[in-house]
Amino acid sequence: MHSLDNLHNVKGAKTEGFRVGRGRGSGNGKTAGKGMKGQGAHNVTKKNGFEGGQTPIARRLPKFGARKTHHNTPIVYAEINLSTLEKYFEEGATVNAAALIEKKIVKKELSGIKVLGNGKLTKKLIVEAKAFSASAKKAIEDLGGEAKVIA
Numbered sequence: 269m270h271s272l273d274n275l276h277n278v279k280g281a282k283t284e285g286f287r288v289g290r291g292r293g294s295g296n297g298k299t300a301g302k303g304m305k306g307q308g309a310h311n312v313t314k315k316n317g318f319e320g321g322q323t324p325i326a327r328r329l330p331k332f333g334a335r336k337t338h339h340n341t342p343i344v345y346a347e348i349n350l351s352t353l354e355k356y357f358e359e360g361a362t363v364n365a366a367a368l369i370e371k372k373i374v375k376k377e378l379s380g381i382k383v384l385g386n387g388k389l390t391k392k393l394i395v396e397a398k399a400f401s402a403s404a405k406k407a408i409e410d411l412g413g414e415a416k417v418i419a
Contacts, residue, residue, distance in 0.1 A: 288300040288301055307320075343379045343380075344378045344379050345378060345379055345380055345381065345382035345398065345399060346365075346368075346374040346375075346376060346377055346378045346380070346381050346382070347381075347382050347383075347384055348368065348373060348374065348381065348382075348383055348384070349383075349384050349385070349386035349387045350383070350384070350385055350386060350387040350388065350389040350404055350407055350408075351386060351387020351388065351389075352373060352387070353383070353389060353391075353393060353395070354387060354388065354389050354390060354391065356371055356373060357391065357393055358391070359391045359392055359393075360391075360392055360393070360394075361391075361393055361394070362393075362394045362395075362396065363393055363394065363395045363396065363397075364381075364395075364396040364397075364418075365377045365380075365381050365396075365397075368381060379398070380397065380398025380399065380418075381397040381398055381399075382397060382398060382399040382400070382401070383395055383397050383399070383400045383401065383404040383405075383408075383415070384401045384403075384404055385401045385402070385403030385404035385406075385407055389407050389408065389411060390411070391411065391413075392411050392412045392413045393408060393411075393413045393414075394413060394414045394416070395408055395413065395414065395415050395416065396416045396418050397415075397416075397417070397418065398417070398418060398419075399417070400415050400417065
């Protein structure tokens with residue numbers, strides 16, 4: 269029975285260290301198993317991922333992930349519905365980004381405000397936004413309001 273005070277390796281688990289470069293009679297003298305010449309025969313350390321001068325795989329493969337550049341950033345609108353306008357604004361009010369941020373309807377203007385046609389509008393409003401859905405624009409103008417597209 270083995271216990272912690274009498275542990276030992278099983279037979280063949282450990283081999284004696286092989287002393288290389290100790291003369292021709294040892295069977296592994298002279299070049300000590302490293303051959304005649306070349307990179308492996310010299311005392312050279314190679315960097316991680318080194319492939320013998322060939323371009324390493326890490327540089328051959330394409331890189332993935334988000335690389336944000338100024339020319340391909342998406343347009344993200346802060347969207348509001350007609351039902352929101354109905355709830356927060358009085359008859360004849362002017363609705364713009366500043367008014368929406370002030371009433372905490374939107375946190376940020378982002379790329380601009382877009383008005384969507386979800387819900388029912390019963391008040392005449394002047395709405396200034398970057399974009400309108402067709403149904404929202406029609407609903408605002410049918411009540412005598414204005415749907416101004418701002419640049």
